[in-house]
Amino acid sequence: xxxxDNADGGMPDVAVALSYEEVLTRLRNPAEAVETxxxxxxxxxxxxxxxxxxxxGFCAKxxxxxxxxxxxxxxxxxxxxxxxxxxxxxxDRHIYVSDSRRDEVMAEKAGWEYMSLDExxxxxxxxxxEG
Numbered sequence: 001x002x003x004x005d006n007a008d009g010g011m012p013d014v015a016v017a018l019s020y021e022e023v024l025t026r027l028r029n030p031a032e033a034v035e036t037x038x039x040x041x042x043x044x045x046x047x048x049x050x051x052x053x054x055x056x057g058f059c060a061k062x063x064x065x066x067x068x069x070x071x072x073x074x075x076x077x078x079x080x081x082x083x084x085x086x087x088x089x090x091x092d093r094h095i096y097v098s099d100s101r102r103d104e105v106m107a108e109k110a111g112w113e114y115m116s117l118d119e120x121x122x123x124x125x126x127x128x129x130e131g
Contacts, residue, residue, distance in 0.1 A: 013042040013043075013090060013091045013092050013093075014040065014041040014042055014043075014091055014092070014093045014094075014095060015041065015042060015043040015044075015045070015083060015084075015089045015091035015093070015094045015095070016037050016041040016043070016044050016045070016094075016095045016096075016097065017044075017045045017046065017047045017068075017079065017080060017083060017094070017095070017096045017097070017112065018033075018034070018037070018044070018045070018046055018047070018097050018098075019046075019047055019048070019076065019096070019097065019098035019099070019100075019103055020046050020047065020048030020049075020050055020054075020055050020058070020070075021048060021049065021050070022098040022099040022100055022103060022117060023097050023098060023099065023117050024046060024058065024064075025058070026099070026117070026128050026129055027126055027127065027128060027129070028126075028127040028128065028129055029127065030058075030062055030064060031062040031063055031064045033124075033126050034064045034065070034066065036124055036126075038065070041095075042089075042090075042091055043067040043068065043083075043089045043091060044065075044066055044067055045066050045067050045068035045069055045079070045083060046059070046066050046068075046069045046070065046079075047070065047076040047079045047080055047096065047098075048069075048070045048075075048076060048079075049075055049076060050070070051070075052069065052070055052071060052074075055069050055070055056069065067089075068082075068083050068087055068089070076103065076106060077106050077109070077110055080094075080096060080106070080107065080110035080111075080112050081110050081111075084110060084111050084112065085111075093113060094111065094112040094113065095112065095113045095114075095115055096110075096112040096113065096114055096115070097115050097116075097117060097120050098114070098116070098117065099116060099117040099118070104116075
């Protein structure tokens with residue numbers, strides 16, 4: 001799906017947030033995974049409990065382009081709420097990808113659909129690091 005399909009009455013715009021701890025750091029090729037998501041999502045971001053400089057450094061070293069990320073001391077719940085309500089992400093669907101029951105509950109409270117890492121991995125072929 002091209003990003004501008006919705007302008008022609010096609011598929012809805014989608015915002016996707018990936019858990020830094022539960023998804024990005026566990027993937028063999030996180031840059032490729034984010035690039036894949038950019039192919040069908042209007043907005044791609046990262047939610048994390050880590051400080052902003054940690055997430056930004058990880059993404060910069062791997063040339064990962066993201067549209068939204070944690071602010072100082074914001075945490076996952078805050079970034080999901082801000083991305084959904086305040087950042088102007090004009091998306092019809094908001095999907096949060098993680099790998100924990102805690103994150104699933106948090107996503108639902110923040111108004112995001114939850115998808116597990118395993119579900120996404122099976123659908124798009126992401127490879128997880130061994131061990």
